[in-house]
Amino acid sequence: MHHVYLLRSLADPKQTYIGLTDDMRARLKSHNEGANSHTAKYRPWELVCCISFQSRERAAEFEKYLKVGSGHAFAHRHLW
Numbered sequence: 469m470h471h472v473y474l475l476r477s478l479a480d481p482k483q484t485y486i487g488l489t490d491d492m493r494a495r496l497k498s499h500n501e502g503a504n505s506h507t508a509k510y511r512p513w514e515l516v517c518c519i520s521f522q523s524r525e526r527a528a529e530f531e532k533y534l535k536v537g538s539g540h541a542f543a544h545r546h547l548w
Contacts, residue, residue: 470527472534474517474547475499477510484548485513488531492518517547 471492477483485507489495496515502508521527533539 469520469522470524471495472519472521472527472531473515474534474543475507475513476516476548477507478512478514480510483510484516486531486534486543488527490524 469490471489473487473489473492473495475485475487475496477485485499487495492515496513498504499507499513500511502511507513519530521530534543
């Protein structure tokens with residue numbers, strides 16, 4: 469399975485992150501250990517939402533959608 473996930477910083481709740489992974493537990497651990505330069509300074513992170521897809525292509529399309537204007541608005545209205 470391929471997972472599109474939304475994270476919120478516990479240190480600064482205004483900071484959010486959207487990503488894609490095949491291993492959600494390992495990815496969240498990686499973010500909280502500071503392995504990702506984009507999220508390291510806002511740790512720790514909490515998982516807000518995880519949506520799973522069988523197709524990596526569909527998951528990548530959804531992640532891309534969530535990162536643009538209308539998708540970002542959708543996520544803030546329905547997922548955060």
